[in-house]
Amino acid sequence: MAKITSRKSTVFFNLVSILFFVLMVYMVESRVVGTVPQPGLVCNEVVAVKSGDTCFAIAQQFDLTVEAFRFINPNLNCKALFIGQWLCIAGQST
Structure with a gap:
């Protein structure tokens, strides 16, 4: 056994x-x-959030569509912006 x-x-x-x-x-x-290699994003220009800013207002200020703004800021929660937060306003895919 x-x-x-x-x-x-x-x-x-x-x-x-x-x-x-x-x-x-x-x-x-x-x-x-x-x-x-995974495609990435290169941010060429940023802006700091000021009091009262919204994603829509920032996109309009820099002549961006909402879709383009969201594309260059992929993990952004527009309902939780805070003063001094850096947002990309010009970028490109790599």
Whole structure:
């Protein structure tokens, strides 16, 4: 009985080891070979939020559409602007 249990344990250990090795190779290959540079955004000009400013007002002030303003400020919460916050008013994709 001890030989059967030992043999099952050995087979299980070998399977786990092979799966671990395959997973490691996959992870290394995907980092080295599969890395593609992600497009980013370069901000060329910024403005500081003043008291009473809104996203719409700032976009109008710098002749931007609301869509363009949101594109160059992707994580901006327009309902939570604060005085002194820097907003991008001119930018480009990389």
